Amino acid sequence: MQPSADLEQLMVRYQQGDAAAVTELVQRLSPQLHRFFLAQFVSRRYADDLLQETWLRIHQVRHTYRPGEPVLPWLYALARNVRVDHFRRTRRREDRERQMEELPATPAVQPADPHGPDVEAMLRELPESQREVLVMLKVSGMSIEEVARATSSSVGSVKQKAHRAYEKLRRLYEA
């Protein structure tokens, strides 16, 4: 987990054009962004693509980060945006290809990592919005307020999604 003040300082230095800050930000935040994408059950190759696209977008709109604001909600809001755009593009392309070739679609989802397949199976059972909230809270270590900002929703909505996700996981675990 990242000390937020430290990340904020890095972001400010990045906005000022400090190349060392860019490298440090990419090195420090890429693993958790990559994990965020993998947790949506995309293949490793897709996760790599999404990571690159996210950093490209971050770079293009880095001026929209306001100094003094938390970095992670800003970063994850952009990462979600990239993921949604990527998903729409992929779905359109796959639809076109299916129409043209009428071949059965290749499963887009592949297990990304052999660790804990039972956890993956349980996570698959969660609706995407609940899974996303859970990953941000538990993997990225964000607070509920930060997750609410990143997902453009209210704190109450995030709490509700997290609660439902925990309940469902508990039920699955006990079953």
Place this chain on the structure above:
Amino acid sequence: MRPEEFPEILPGAAPDAALTERIAASMAQDLKPVRPLPPTGTTVVRLLVVFLAIVSLGSAILGFSGLLHLSPGAIAVIFPVLAGLALLAATASANATTPGSRRRFHPAVLMAAGCAVMATVFMLVFDDHSLGSFVPEGLVCLRAGLLWAVPTAVFTWLLLRRGYAVDRAAAGVACGMFAGLAGLSVLEFHCPNFRLWHIVVWHLAVVPISAAVLAVIYFFGSKRRDAELMQ
């Protein structure tokens, strides 16, 4: 294994070091200092100045017939509510164009609630339920309201164009609501037709119509911009 232990065991293959190095190097290659967006408060104040300027100009050109015929009680209720809604819409617009901003309500919910509040205010203030020339008079007001929503939308876009909307349609709804409220305010200053249904239907329609139009424009406009950004 308990659900609380998931962070330790979730799929977590780290990206290749070569990949992150390549990303960092390509970002560092094109690294210029950038000016961050101003604080939300500053943007909101600028938007409200635009709102005030356009409403003043519109009312000055069309005339203040409505204001002159309204009772002091009606003025004391209608205009503060409009100002409050404009403040909320300006804040929602500024937040919608900044990734990771706090959002208490979806702009569409805010717009629906705002319209409901304004409709309630009108029902409390006006009691003439006759229809008169409902459609012809209504269309004149709708056109005038939308006409003044257009410059507000243009200036709003100019002020917010450096931002980035992660939810494009929501940003359009917020900005459209703000522009529509400017059009509605001009009508309240200008229109001396105090028939309740004329005001509730035709004046208020400026807000959702502006919001819907701008939602479509923002959605497709931002989509094109995103495509350009990724090239």
